[in-house]
Amino acid sequence: xxxxxxxxxxxPSFRVVVTDSRSGPKSNKQVDTLGSYSxxxxxxxxxxxxxxxxxxxxxxxxxxxxxxMVTNKIVEGKKINVLPKKSPIIDEEKLKAEAEAKAKAEEExxxxxxxxxxxxxxxxxxxxxxxxxxxxxxxxxxxxTAEAK
Numbered sequence: 030x031x032x033x034x035x036x037x038x039x040x041p042s043f044r045v046v047v048t049d050s051r052s053g054p055k056s057n058k059q060v061d062t063l064g065s066y067s068x069x070x071x072x073x074x075x076x077x078x079x080x081x082x083x084x085x086x087x088x089x090x091x092x093x094x095x096x097x098m099v100t101n102k103i104v105e106g107k108k109i110n111v112l113p114k115k116s117p118i119i120d121e122e123k124l125k126a127e128a129e130a131k132a133k134a135e136e137e138x139x140x141x142x143x144x145x146x147x148x149x150x151x152x153x154x155x156x157x158x159x160x161x162x163x164x165x166x167x168x169x170x171x172x173x174t175a176e177a178k
Contacts, residue, residue: 030083031091032066033059041068045075045094047083066097077103 033054036042043066046059061083064075080103084090090098092109099108 030063030080030088030094032093036068042066043068045080047088050089073097073101075101075103080104 030045030047031054032043033046033048034041034043044062045064045066046054047061047063048054048056048059052058061079063080063083064073066073075098080098084104092111095104095106096108096111098104099106
């Protein structure tokens, strides 16, 4: 079961046909015509009962026709990736869930970064212990202070 293009140039429309695997869809040697699909209007019409009957007889369904049938709830199941491996089908629900999880993690990180900043108390300058450089200046007078005396 596959699509047979019947539309004009720049106006794609297709028939859903059952054909022998040894003959191409353009050969007009189809066994049965089940419906049609208009790509511009995204209109998909198919006789679901006959399609299920052909599938029960062992007809292999092309991935595109399978996806159209799943979308229109004629057949139950998952869609098949018809795109190359480099550009897979994007699962919108999974993408939303990942975006929400990422936003939540960023928010938690932001809250965690703000919490320690509030806990640090400012120490008055008088209580701060002098550093080693400051101690060295007090002990050994510099040349300028020696000349001033």
